[in-house]
Amino acid sequence: MTFAFPKKQHLAQREAITSLASHGKVLFRHPIKAFCLPAGDIGYPRYVFTVPKKLFKRAVKRNLLKRRMREAVRLNQEAVLGDFCADFLLVYIGKEVCSYHVIEAAVKEILAKGRGLAAEPEKPADIKPRP
């Protein structure tokens, strides 16, 4: 089991992000709202972390929350998701800065929800394991 989080797991294309925000399924657990869209043929999940500037004016707090969400994903993605692959857009919605444990619980629940929700309607058959 590895906890790696390389740069390719950052979702960086504008088209992918806009389609994810418009077509993705919405998942919510208290401080975090997430958009999830299964994308099977890549071989690894991809993520975007966002904290609105409207809620936190100071860049320090936004950076801290994005780092905490990223650490929670990094440490739990393999245990919760397994070899399931999808794109996630995580938006922090809470009004104040929550501690790491609250964020970790929310992230775990959201990842599990995303896996169950995507696996239910049609099991994507074209998922290939990493070479």
Next chain:
RNA sequence: CAGGUGAGGCGCUCUGUCGGGGAUGCAUUAUGGCAUCUCAGGAAAGUCCGGACAGCACAGGGCGGCGCGCUGUGGAAAGCACAGAUGGGCGUAAGCUUAUGUCGCGCGUAGCAGAAAACAACCGGCCCGCCACGGCGGACCAAGGGUGAAAAUGUGGGGUAAGAGCCCACGGGGAUGUGCGGCGACGCACUUCCGGUACGCGCCCGCGCGCUGCAAGGCCAAAUAUACCGGCACAUAAGGGCUGCCCGCCCUUUGCCGGGGGGUAGGCUGCGAAAGAUAAAUGACAGAGGGGCGCCGCAAGGCGCUUACGGAACCCGGCUUACAGCCUCACCUUUUUU
């Protein structure tokens, strides 16, 4: 010891488990692997000034707009720094803070109150005339009262009908000249004079500024549409031109293929770095220690809380704002002790 003033500096440390950005090197089966080094601040912030750099404009001059305004030095420049001059304000003090061209050109403004806010006369003072003896009329005065943020140089003496820089002495303000000191702003002394306030963050005077900003600018360049060029196909179909008509030739209309210019998404550069990203790394968690504060305790110590402000996106010089706390030096004041 306590409180304060000024100048300068620091702004948590270690360990563990995981994880990132960049550079270099190695091997290599190349959406990857290994090793070494390195990775946020004093304000990185606000974007308030100035520069560097870039594009556009530009013979020269003018209008307009904006900014600044004591002196010297530093500086590429600055609403910059340091040192100083003069006046005002605050503080017992160390010191802090603020202002500085000109209203002895001109113009403008000075609400309300007040007689008058810049050609002063309400109450008042004094003299003359008239009468009913307290008023009226005429002339002179600017000391006293009252209003106001601000009222015409202060005190004393002379002088006068009463008064007044009307005159004199001293003081205060301003100006000319001379001498001395200072690089200079200016200061000191003497001489000769002047006498109606304030406002420069209104006009004015002097000086400076071309405008816009790295999302500036430059390069590469999918998809779609396509200027233009070439070829092929469909046809001799439709329209037009040459013509009186036919043939013929040319152009346009349709489709496909190739080339091709501008240019969008996007990318590279600008942006070289003892950080250098581009949906944006510089971290997360746990434990221990250190500092500070509070409580308990004679003490040793124990418990609890706290450990700030804040995150680079081209760079540099300043300014301003935010900041738990700690350290160093110099100085001031109060009390106590020696």
Next chain:
RNA sequence: GGUCGAUUCGUCUAACGGUUAGGACAAGAGAUUCUCAAUCUCUAAAUAGGAGUUCGAUUCUCCUAUCGACUA
């Protein structure tokens, strides 16, 4: 990243540096009405915060906070 603008009663707004900061709607009290509405009278309520210039600041200058616009 850069360039600009705004902030006045609960709401929308006005103001030459010069009263007690004006008006409309809303709110409260009273009158009118058998009661309500409408109408009339009255009341309370604000210059975003902090410094400076000035005799005097909503207005002029600086700093801070908040909100908004433009710019690929």
